[in-house]
Amino acid sequence: MIKKIFIIFVSILIILWFLTPVFLIVLASLTPSEDYYDQQRILPKRLTFDHLYKLFVVLDGWRATLNSLQVAAMAIGLSFLVGLPAGYVLTRYVFPGKNAIRLSILLTRSFPTLIIAVPLIMIYLRLGIGDTLFSVALAHTSFILPFVVLITTSILSGISVEYEEAGMIFGLSRIGAFMKITLPLALPGLAASAIFAFIMSWNEVFISSVLTFVNRTLPAQILNTAMTSPDYFKFAAGTVMAIPAMVFIFFTRKYLMSMWGISLK
Amino acid sequence: MAKVRIENLKKYFGSVKALNGIDIEIKDGKFVVLLGPSGCGKTTLLRCISGLEKVTEGKIFFDSTDVTNLPPKSRNVSMVFQSYAVWPHMKVYENIAYPMKIKGYDKNKIEEKVLWAAKTLNISELLDRYPAQLSGGQRQRVAVARAIVLEPEVLLMDEPLSNLDALLRVSMRSELKKLQERLGTTTIYVTHDQVEAMTMGDEIAVMQNGVIQQYGTPEEIYHKPANVFVAGFIGSPQMNFMEVQILKEKNELFLRNESLNIRLTDDLKTELGNKIQNKNDVFILGIRPENIHKEKTDISKFEPIEGKVYFIERLGSDTIVHLEFKGTRIVSKLPGDVKINEGESLKMYIDLSKIHVFSKIDGKALI
Numbered sequence: 001m002i003k004k005i006f007i008i009f010v011s012i013l014i015i016l017w018f019l020t021p022v023f024l025i026v027l028a029s030l031t032p033s034e035d036y037y038d039q040q041r042i043l044p045k046r047l048t049f050d051h052l053y054k055l056f057v058v059l060d061g062w063r064a065t066l067n068s069l070q071v072a073a074m075a076i077g078l079s080f081l082v083g084l085p086a087g088y089v090l091t092r093y094v095f096p097g098k099n100a101i102r103l104s105i106l107l108t109r110s111f112p113t114l115i116i117a118v119p120l121i122m123i124y125l126r127l128g129i130g131d132t133l134f135s136v137a138l139a140h141t142s143f144i145l146p147f148v149v150l151i152t153t154s155i156l157s158g159i160s161v162e163y164e165e166a167g168m169i170f171g172l173s174r175i176g177a178f179m180k181i182t183l184p185l186a187l188p189g190l191a192a193s194a195i196f197a198f199i200m201s202w203n204e205v206f207i208s209s210v211l212t213f214v215n216r217t218l219p220a221q222i223l224n225t226a227m228t229s230p231d232y233f234k235f236a237a238g239t240v241m242a243i244p245a246m247v248f249i250f251f252t253r254k255y256l257m258s259m260w261g262i263s264l265k
Numbered sequence: 266m267a268k269v270r271i272e273n274l275k276k277y278f279g280s281v282k283a284l285n286g287i288d289i290e291i292k293d294g295k296f297v298v299l300l301g302p303s304g305c306g307k308t309t310l311l312r313c314i315s316g317l318e319k320v321t322e323g324k325i326f327f328d329s330t331d332v333t334n335l336p337p338k339s340r341n342v343s344m345v346f347q348s349y350a351v352w353p354h355m356k357v358y359e360n361i362a363y364p365m366k367i368k369g370y371d372k373n374k375i376e377e378k379v380l381w382a383a384k385t386l387n388i389s390e391l392l393d394r395y396p397a398q399l400s401g402g403q404r405q406r407v408a409v410a411r412a413i414v415l416e417p418e419v420l421l422m423d424e425p426l427s428n429l430d431a432l433l434r435v436s437m438r439s440e441l442k443k444l445q446e447r448l449g450t451t452t453i454y455v456t457h458d459q460v461e462a463m464t465m466g467d468e469i470a471v472m473q474n475g476v477i478q479q480y481g482t483p484e485e486i487y488h489k490p491a492n493v494f495v496a497g498f499i500g501s502p503q504m505n506f507m508e509v510q511i512l513k514e515k516n517e518l519f520l521r522n523e524s525l526n527i528r529l530t531d532d533l534k535t536e537l538g539n540k541i542q543n544k545n546d547v548f549i550l551g552i553r554p555e556n557i558h559k560e561k562t563d564i565s566k567f568e569p570i571e572g573k574v575y576f577i578e579r580l581g582s583d584t585i586v587h588l589e590f591k592g593t594r595i596v597s598k599l600p601g602d603v604k605i606n607e608g609e610s611l612k613m614y615i616d617l618s619k620i621h622v623f624s625k626i627d628g629k630a631l632i
Binding site: 160 | 315316317336337338342343344346347348350352353354363364367368411415
């Protein structure tokens with residue numbers, strides 16, 4: 001009994017620890033400016049969507065949101081186009097250098113973005129894709145791809161190769177067996193990793209800010225506009241950034257856990 | 266239905282020689298068991314026949330068609346996997362129907378054949394379920410139904426019974442065998458269980474180290490093992506082995522070591538006499554436990570041995586006696602009701618018409 005109470009108590013503490021800042025951010029983003037600057041007041045008299053509206057419409061937030069979605073979609077598409085076959089090969093085949101590839105796959109993350117940012121801009125300008133969403137998507141792909149490879153490797157290795165072989169015995173080609181048998185079985189996990197990839201791209205600030213000027217993604221846009229605005233705009237921006245990610249994670253948490261090999265009953 | 270012929274088949278995984286020169290001809294409609302210990306290459310051979318594994322060297326023929334380089338889907342083979350590999354995202358009906366759907370059969374034909382296969386395997390009432398809702402035995406039946414529905418030329422089974430509990434395994438054994446007899450499909454069945462092999466196979470290929478050690482009927486394999494490995498692998502308890510020398514004295518042949526001195530019967534003498542070149546060679550004498558008796562009869566010649574009973578296993582139907590005999594232990598299989606106690610001394614008789622002699626050098630059987 002005491003143990004149970006203790007567990008509940010600790011759980012509440014943890015929940016408060018994580019949710020209080022989020023609550024305060026969301027609250028501040030909905031607080032009218034006169035209440036926000038009133039030193040006597042903690043909770044606002046009324047709530048307003050004014051800041052959010054201004055952020056989206058006046059400060060071009062909606063365009064940046066569209067940009068972010070496009071960049072994320074392209075980055076996810078590219079990552080899976082390359083990462084899924086790579087994960088398949090790492091799971092199903094034995095070849096020299098396999099372990100080396102597995103180990104070094106995260107190496108791209110060991111270069112600080114700061115160092116590669118300027119060379120990256122130069123290369124993009126030379127290729128004629130400077131300041132485009134595609135260039136940002138490419139940069140995002142470079143850090144999403146390793147995760148996609150690792151995740152698909154672990155998802156595919158959880159699907160018995162005999163299912164696929166049975167498909168091949170009963171009339172499918174190797175590719176056909178992958179598409180018709182393995183892929184449907186892997187789909188929930190792959191969907192979860194796609195959402196994880198989406199969040200990685202959605203939240204990325206630095207590369208997007210450096211690489212784009214006109215076509216900014218949402219985080220880059222916020223960094224450039226809201227950060228020089230009054231505080232409640234900053235909070236509104238925080239809300240806009242945090243809520244979609246939290247909602248996605250909430251709905252896919254089961255798969256995200258299993259994707260990393262942790263089971264959540 | 267087809268005859269399967271394999272010529273000098275080799276399969277290497279890097280430097281590991283999984284199959285090292287397989288030659289076998291399987292007659293149309295036979296139930297052939299590939300039997301051997303883990304790692305002997307039996308599953309690799311099956312996978313080469315299915316096309317899931319590319320061969321390094323050699324040829325595989327179904328009737329007169331060379332299928333060596335054909336992908337699995339072009340070979341008209343079916344397979345029952347060890348894990349059953351019943352697709353979890355399809356219902357039982359869809360699982361059985363899928364091979365036909367891929368091949369573009371029309372809907373009525375598919376339904377007719379699925380219902381036939383389901384009825385044959387007694388799973389008609391399960392068609393609407395997902396594999397996760399089935400027991401292991403039921404999943405096994407689905408896998409078999411899926412394998413026979415297209416009436417393949419060759420049916421391959423990779424240890425299909427190894428995941429079932431003991432009772433179910435025994436009943437499935439006879440059921441699978443009867444099913445194969447009814448369908449008349451050439452069947453190749455992989456197992457490491459010698460009882461399965463002996464009861465189900467029309468013919469057995471005993472494998473070790475990527476080579477077929479002996480190919481023959483269960484009777485041949487059991488009574489005329491081709492070498493020491495086959496003799497030791499088949500039969501439980503294992504055959505007794507002893508090193509002996511063969512000595513010639515006054516026109517008689519003797520098998521002799523520190524503890525034994527057996528004069529060979531005339532039949533064996535003529536059979537063995539021609540095969541012995543160097544009389545200093547060492548040979549291996551093999552005697553099956555059931556050929557060592559407590560009483561002798563007049564039907565054949567017996568060699569008595571006397572020792573102390575070291576250990577007794579009472580299995581109900583049989584009694585396994587471990588006899589300490591001049592420094593070696595000899596295992597004998599007696600009826601279940603014999604009265605023997607551990608520690609007492611016992612005289613037993615080796616049936617000389619049933620002994621085996623192998624060359625120590627290459628292990629080959631001489632008699």
